[in-house]
Amino acid sequence: VGYNRVFGYYIEISRANLHLVPSDYIRRQTLANGERYVTEKLKEYEDLVLGAEEKKVALEFEIFEGVRRRVALENQRIRETGKRVGEVDALAALAEAAELKGYTLPEVNEDPVIEIVDGRHPVIEEAVRDEDFVPNDIHLDDQEQQVLIITGPNMAGKSTVLRQAALTVLMAQMGSFVPASHATIGVVDRIFTRIGASDDLTKGQSTFMVEMNETANILRHATPRSLVILDEIGRGTSTYDGLSIAWAVAEALHDREGRGVRTLFATHYHELTELVATKPRVKNFNIAVKEWNDQIIFLRKLVPGGTSRSYGIQVARIAGLPHKVIGRAREILEDLERGEGNEVGTPRMAMDRSGGERKETAQLSLFGAQDQRLRKWIQNLDLSSMTPLEALIEINKMKEYLSRQSS
CATH class of the missing domain: 3.40.50.300 (P-loop containing nucleotide triphosphate hydrolases)
Incomplete structure (x- = not known):
């Protein structure tokens, strides 16, 4: 006895036993190795089983709808209970951590x-x-x-x-x-x-x-x-x-x-x-x-x-x-700490080892300039109250001043 969605329940008989099939069997499908039959009693059983399945699904859905209606009525209480359970869980976890790890x-x-x-x-x-x-x-x-x-x-x-x-x-x-x-x-x-x-x-x-x-x-x-x-x-x-x-x-x-x-x-x-x-x-x-x-x-x-x-x-x-990089870094650091360098502050050891300086130009320090007027100008700026635009305007003024000084 087998089942599929097309024919429902059936009795499958091999070709060697087809001569034994009773006369009340109704043929439903012919296969290469046999045939499938149904009987009135088997159809009654199928109706009973399938009907029970449908009733089960309907009953499950009815129960589910009832639960959903009850939950909807108690929605606020359930939410509040969940919140309280979450708080208790968090506090219990913190208490356990405090006990195990020696918190105070x-x-x-x-x-x-x-x-x-x-x-x-x-x-x-x-x-x-x-x-x-x-x-x-x-x-x-x-x-x-x-x-x-x-x-x-x-x-x-x-x-x-x-x-x-x-x-x-x-x-x-x-x-x-x-x-x-x-x-x-x-x-x-x-x-x-x-x-x-x-x-x-x-x-x-x-x-x-x-x-x-x-x-x-x-x-x-x-x-x-x-x-x-x-x-x-x-x-x-x-x-x-x-x-x-x-x-x-x-x-x-x-x-x-x-x-x-x-x-x-x-x-x-x-x-x-x-x-x-x-x-x-x-x-x-x-x-x-x-x-x-x-x-x-x-x-x-x-x-x-x-x-x-x-x-x-x-x-x-x-x-x-690498050790070579570390050693070179130590040499340059020692020169910087001793203040050894050229007129723009390039450390002696950072110059090209062939005898000439590297072509890159060093960044001049604004704070190392001797111009006291520019130093005082910067010190008097109230940066905390200036807008970005005002700061840019002041920088542009300084740039123009430096250009005039160098010309």
Whole structure:
């Protein structure tokens, strides 16, 4: 006995047994190896089975419609229940994480203070289970330590310190325990970050333009209640341009009306450490490293004070740059540090080794010019209140002035 959608149920008999077919069998189909038959009783059975299938489908649909109507009537209660279950699930997950990973209950208040003792990064410490994660302390307030300038070499852990501070504040304000031995969090209204480097090709914006757009947004909207995280502002342009922008941004955040903005500012511009001389709530910190036999060991510890070295060549060596390139870089660095160069600042070792200088011209430093009038002109510009058009007009005036001076 078989079944298909065309003939329904049938009895298939091989050719060798066709002489045994009863007379009441009705032939439906002839095959190469036999024939298919039906009987009245088989048709009755087929009607019963197919009818039951149709009734089953109809009954299932009727039940489904009933459930749907009931759900529609209780729609609001079901949504609310789902929301509550989701909240309980999230809180249970946070509680389990706090228990397993040794998190602590933070104190959240209205004071303008963020104090994190032995803070850790909740993600990175899980990713480096095979080695001990080095915790760090962070203290921010509106009296003495409002803007922290953090220096240190690449790979030392500056970005990790910045990110873990932001995550700790976020976790505390969402009701979670935090990865620290102690934490006091003065409520923040927003967390602003300028971290990483990327361009936006769809909008025709370079990496530097994206960076400046994000920085401008921070300066427009940050309040004394905000937490600002800045990582390497100004690195996408020339050294002096980048340093000038980074310096001005740090000053603007420190001087913001209403006692400034709590800020963590990681940078390779060691000149920014001089801000402590003019801004009372700026403090310098660095990520400690240890030098050993011309090697550097990253201690991953945030300690007070600035640093004047980036250890870029050592980091490049760790990254695998060829020994020849590393050696050449050391030679040029030594010349630059000794101030040896030609009249436009090209280091002696950067000149062509055949005896002549390379044909490329060095970029002259505007800030190294002796013209005191131009220096004073620039110092008197109020960049924070100027529009881009006004800035371009001033630059054009300077250009005309320099042209007159050189003619």
